[in-house]
Each structure stands twice: as C-alpha cells, then as structure tokens.
Amino acid sequence: MSEVRTRIAPSPTGDPHVGTAYIALFNMCFARQQGGKFILRIEDTDQARSTPESEQEILDSLRWLHLDWDEGPDKGGDFGPYRQSERGEIYKEHANKLVDSGDAFYCFCTQERLDNLRKEQQENKEQPGYDGHCQALTPEQVKDNLDRNVPNVIRMHIPRRGSCVVNDMLRGEIEIDWHQVDMQILMKSDGMPTYHLANVVDDHLMGITHVIRGEEWINSAPKHLKLYEYFGWEPPVLIHMPLLRNTDKSKLSKRKNPTSIGYYKKMGYLSEAVVNFLGLMGWSMPSGPDEEGEELFSVQDMIDNFDIQRVSLGGPVFDTEKLDWLNGRYLREVLSDEEFIQRFGEWAFNPETTHQIVPLIKQRVERFSDVAPLAGFYFSGMPDIKTTDFEHKSLSQEDSVKILQFIAWAVEILPEWHRDRLEKLLMDMADQMDIKIRDFLSPVFIAIAGSSVSTSVIDSIAVIGKDITRARLRHAIGILGGVSKKGAKKLESEYRELDLK
RNA sequence: GUCCCCUUCGUCUAGAGGCCUAGGACACCUGGUUUUCAUCCAGGCAACAGGGGUUCGAAACCCCUAGGGGACGCCA
Numbered sequence: 001m002s003e004v005r006t007r008i009a010p011s012p013t014g015d016p017h018v019g020t021a022y023i024a025l026f027n028m029c030f031a032r033q034q035g036g037k038f039i040l041r042i043e044d045t046d047q048a049r050s051t052p053e054s055e056q057e058i059l060d061s062l063r064w065l066h067l068d069w070d071e072g073p074d075k076g077g078d079f080g081p082y083r084q085s086e087r088g089e090i091y092k093e094h095a096n097k098l099v100d101s102g103d104a105f106y107c108f109c110t111q112e113r114l115d116n117l118r119k120e121q122q123e124n125k126e127q128p129g130y131d132g133h134c135q136a137l138t139p140e141q142v143k144d145n146l147d148r149n150v151p152n153v154i155r156m157h158i159p160r161r162g163s164c165v166v167n168d169m170l171r172g173e174i175e176i177d178w179h180q181v182d183m184q185i186l187m188k189s190d191g192m193p194t195y196h197l198a199n200v201v202d203d204h205l206m207g208i209t210h211v212i213r214g215e216e217w218i219n220s221a222p223k224h225l226k227l228y229e230y231f232g233w234e235p236p237v238l239i240h241m242p243l244l245r246n247t248d249k250s251k252l253s254k255r256k257n258p259t260s261i262g263y264y265k266k267m268g269y270l271s272e273a274v275v276n277f278l279g280l281m282g283w284s285m286p287s288g289p290d291e292e293g294e295e296l297f298s299v300q301d302m303i304d305n306f307d308i309q310r311v312s313l314g315g316p317v318f319d320t321e322k323l324d325w326l327n328g329r330y331l332r333e334v335l336s337d338e339e340f341i342q343r344f345g346e347w348a349f350n351p352e353t354t355h356q357i358v359p360l361i362k363q364r365v366e367r368f369s370d371v372a373p374l375a376g377f378y379f380s381g382m383p384d385i386k387t388t389d390f391e392h393k394s395l396s397q398e399d400s401v402k403i404l405q406f407i408a409w410a411v412e413i414l415p416e417w418h419r420d421r422l423e424k425l426l427m428d429m430a431d432q433m434d435i436k437i438r439d440f441l442s443p444v445f446i447a448i449a450g451s452s453v454s455t456s457v458i459d460s461i462a463v464i465g466k467d468i469t470r471a472r473l474r475h476a477i478g479i480l481g482g483v484s485k486k487g488a489k490k491l492e493s494e495y496r497e498l499d500l501k
Numbered sequence: 502g503u504c505c506c507c508u509u510c511g512u513c514u515a516g517a518g519g520c521c522u523a524g525g526a527c528a529c530c531u532g533g534u535u536u537u538c539a540u541c542c543a544g545g546c547a548a549c550a551g552g553g554g555u556u557c558g559a560a561a562c563c564c565c566u567a568g569g570g571g572a573c574g575c576c577a
C-alpha cells in the first residue's frame with residue numbers, strides 16, 4: 001500500500017480551537033507512526049467568515065503546540081496550493097464533470113423558495129431537504145437560465161432508495177438510508193465550492209489515505225462516499241473521533257469553556273502539557289504487565305506507542321483540572337531550573353507585552369518595588385474577587401452583571417483588538433445604557449484587574465487580550481451569581497436594542 | 502421530529518469472555534515529611550445505565566429499554 005497521508009483542515013473563521021488541535025494531534029500521530037505524511041490545508045471557502053488573521057492565528061497556535069505538518073500553505077509541497085480559495089478552478093472543473101456525467105445538476109431555486117420549503121417540511125414533520133425541483137428542468141431550460149445569468153448552484157444527485165454503508169475504522173459499519181441524505185449543494189452561487197465537494201476533491205488530489213475527523217461528520221459521510229463513487233476514486237479510510245465536551249456533556253463550546261488555544265498559552269500552560277492533555281482525551285498509553293500506562297508523555301512517546309484502535313469512543317469532558325496537575329508536573333519535574341527561567345521569561349517578558357505595560361505603570365510608580373503589585377494582574381490567572389468587591393454607590397449587582405455580560409458579548413464580534421476601538425465600544429455602550437462611564441467601568445476594573453485601584457482598564461483589556469478578557473469577565477459574572485437561562489434571554493433582547501458600532 | 506453515534510468511579514481512563522473482590526490517574530478526605538504553605542509519601546472515598554439473552558463463566562458478545570450527544574445550512 002502507498003504512503004499514509006493524513007491532514008488537518010481548519011477553517012479560518014475564528015479563534016484557534018482546542019478541538020482543531022485535538023484532531024490535528026491524532027492525525028499527526030497516526031501519520032508519523034505509520035511513517036507517513038501529515039498535511040495542513042486551509043478550508044477558506046466561506047468567503048463571508050474566513051479571515052487571513054484567523055488563518056495566521058491558527059497556524060501560529062498549531063506551531064506553538066509543535067503539531068508540525070509536512071506540507072501546507074506556508075511551506076508548500078507537491079500537492080498545492082494548500083488553501084482552498086486558491087483552488088477555485090479545480091473545483092469548478094470537477095463540478096462541471098459531474099454535471100456532464102449527470103451526477104449533479106444546476107439548481108436555480110431562490111433562497112426564499114428554499115426557506116419556505118424547509119419551513120413547510122418542518123411543519124409537516126417531514127425530513128427537511130431539497131425537493132428535487134430543478135432536477136426536472138430540460139437541458140434547454142437550463143441553458144436558457146444560464147444564458148440569462150440566473151443565479152444558480154450545483155447540487156449532487158442522491159439515490160432515492162436504499163442505504164449507504166459507511167465503514168468507520170473504529171466503529172465498524174454504519175448504515176444510513178439515502179432518504180436521510182439531502183441533495184447537497186456542491187457549488188455555491190458565489191462560485192465557491194461547499195465543504196463537501198472541496199473536501200472530497202482535495203483529499204483525493206492530495207493523496208489523503210486516512211481521514212481522521214470529528215464525529216459530527218458521520219452523517220455526511222454518505223455524500224462524500226457518493227462523490228468518490230461519481231468521480232471513480234477510491235475513498236480514504238474514515239475514522240471519526242469522539243467530540244470534546246463541556247462539563248454538561250454538550251459539544252465543547254466557547255460559551256461554556258475557554259476553547260481558544262491562545263487562552264491556554266496566555267494562562268501560562270506549557271505547550272507540552274496542553275498537547276499531552278489532549279492526548280489523554282480518548283487515548284491512553286498502553287499498560288505494561290505490572291504497571292499502568294504513564295500519563296505524562298511527550299508527543300514523540302505518543303507517536304512511538306500510537307495505535308488508533310486504542311481510541312475510546314465516549315466523548316471526553318474537557319475538564320482542565322487534570323491539565324493543571326499535568327502542567328505542574330512539567331514545570332517541576334520536566335523542566336530544569338535553567339529551562340524554567342527561560343520559558344517563564346519568554347512567557348512573561350516578551351517584548352510585545354512588556355512594551356505595552358511599562359508605559360502604563362511607569363507613571364504610577366515611585367519604586368521598582370511598586371511594580372509587582374501594580375502589574376501583577378497582567379500575569380495572574382483569575383483575580384481573587386468576592387461579591388462585595390463589586391458594591392457600588394449607584395450600581396446594583398444586577399447592573400454589574402449586565403455590564404459585564406454586554407461587554408463579553410460585544411467583545412466577541414469586535415473586528416480588531418485595539419485600545420481605541422475598545423474605548424469607543426465601551427463609551428458607546430455606557431452612553432446607550434445611560435450610565436456614566438465612570439460608574440460603568442467600575443465593575444470592569446474589578447473583573448479585569450481585581451481592584452478599582454489600577455491602570456486604565458481599557459488599556460489593560462487591550463494588553464491582556466481577548467482570551468483572558470473573556471475568561472475574566474466570565475469569572476466575574478460567575479462570582480456575581482451568574483446569569484440564569486431566563487435572565488440571559490432578557491439580557492439578550494436588551495443587548496440587541498443597543499446600537500453599537 | 503427523523504436519522505446516526507455513544508454509555509466503567511464526580512472527571513480522564515485500564516479492560517479484546519475466566520488474570521475483576523473491576524486497576525490507575527485527577528479531584529476530594531485522612532495521616533506522615535516540611536518552621537508555614539506547596540511539593541513529596543502513605544491510606545481512604547468512589548463506577549461496569551437498566552432489563553433480557555448467549556455461555557460452564559459476561560464489564561466485555563447479541564437484543565430491547567433508558568440516558569447523553571451529534572447531524573438534519575448556498576457554515577465548516
């Protein structure tokens with residue numbers, strides 16, 4: 001059999017996610033253990049949501065974790081380009097091939113018609129899906145529409161009867177009825193392919209032999225297998241990993257958990273510990289005859305002992321308590337004093353943040369000994385705060401929660417993380433909530449700096465960054481008793497009333 | 502709602518029909534070491550979702566039920 005090739009295919013539409021790193025780790029271990037190659041491909045076919053910044057951050061994060069790839073947009077390879085937005089012609093060509101062979105068809109249905117159709121189907125409790133309307137079009141009608149530049153998409157044909165057997169290396173045979181599968185859009189009206197087409201075409205063209213991905217893809221596997229069949233290609237081996245979970249067992253989400261890799265870096269975790277912890281999710285070192293498998297292991301150890309069959313299928317809860325313990329072991333058992341000094345220095349005193357912090361504290365100190373108390377919160381985890389710290393002459397506890405929650409939401413969609421942008425946002429918000437900025441910022445000081453005596457809170461937010469800001473706001477809201485489900489609804493509608501720019 | 506996946510201590514997991522009186526780790530509790538604390542060491546608490554089969558024998562294999570999760574987009 002030819003060389004094993006696996007890939008990680010992140011979509012640059014947000015913060016680098018630990019789930020991406022998780023899947024990357026298993027792809028990398030499998031490839032390395034098999035003596036194969038591990039490829040990075042950027043799936044940026046969603047033009048509305050993909051950003052170059054996000055791509056950069058994802059690459060940086062994966063690099064930080066040493067999940068190194070052999071081919072990718074940054075280092076090239078024989079199967080490029082490795083960014084889907086640069087492969088437009090390839091997809092077009094392949095989609096056309098399917099149209100010509102009769103395995104796909106043009107669809108001219110409007111968004112409105114599809115929305116109504118879906119609504120109707122849901123009301124009638126039918127399986128939502130395309131009704132095949134445009135399949136009935138004659139070649140002449142299609143040509144006519146095309147000539148008149150009617151907006152269109154290309155959809156794949158799906159058998160109406162029978163079922164598809166998906167063979168998963170870990171789960172065995174999974175049978176899914178074809179009538180559960182929609183006539184998937186392959187090419188969007190903007191000329192870009194959907195995930196399903198791009199993924200299949202690229203995996204084939206890039207020689208991917210094993211697709212290791214999240215469990216959420218099981219249900220669309222029939223579409224993918226059908227595409228391989230239409231093209232006359234041999235499908236890769238499919239392996240669906242369990243999904244990382246929140247404490248309540250739902251799919252890991254940033255609303256309930258810090259999911260950004262950047263958060264763990266900024267909180268002062270070692271990349272080795274983070275990767276090690278990820279390796280403990282659904283996998284374990286084999287035990288010897290008289291000893292249990294060691295839980296502290298390097299990526300190389302993991303590769304040396306890797307066996308994909310050892311993956312357990314129950315969705316692991318991403319509970320960082322064990323990560324804390326593991327990180328502590330790395331710090332005190334694995335790192336020498338010299339290494340500790342170096343690694344700590346790199347973390348705390350990198351020129352970028354130091355240059356931002358010094359001007360803020362310089363004007364407020366009289367001795368160097370004043371620096372640590374004043375700047376400590378920049379480097380700390382969550383501030384040690386109590387409900388009473390938020391007591392304020394004109395703000396109730398509910399007001400404080402509201403302010404913090406609104407900021408948390410607003411900050412989420414901020415296009416750029418810059419002090420002036422933040423300032424404008426907070427000023428705007430205070431103004432619209434009809435609260436004096438001075439009062440408005442009071443709970444923010446406590447949440448971010450742990451004290452009302454501190455450097456400018458807006459500058460502080462700018463320095464500590466989105467990940468830590470988000471975490472501290474969440475932490476403070478938690479201290480204040482949190483937001484109930486009902487309360488959240490009310491807050492959300494109030495929040496939507498605000499006109500924030 | 503329909504389909505699919507999953508199910509061992511609170512959490513991460515070991516377990517490939519007899520080695521299971523179910524093992525380890527985190528967390529928690531107790532004790533020891535330490536001027537304190539942390540570390541470290543010793544000990545403790547704590548689970549096979551339920552019910553039916555198959556078998557001499559089931560945590561493991563099969564079926565049903567329940568619970569959890571996921572998917573049902575011109576998102577990936």
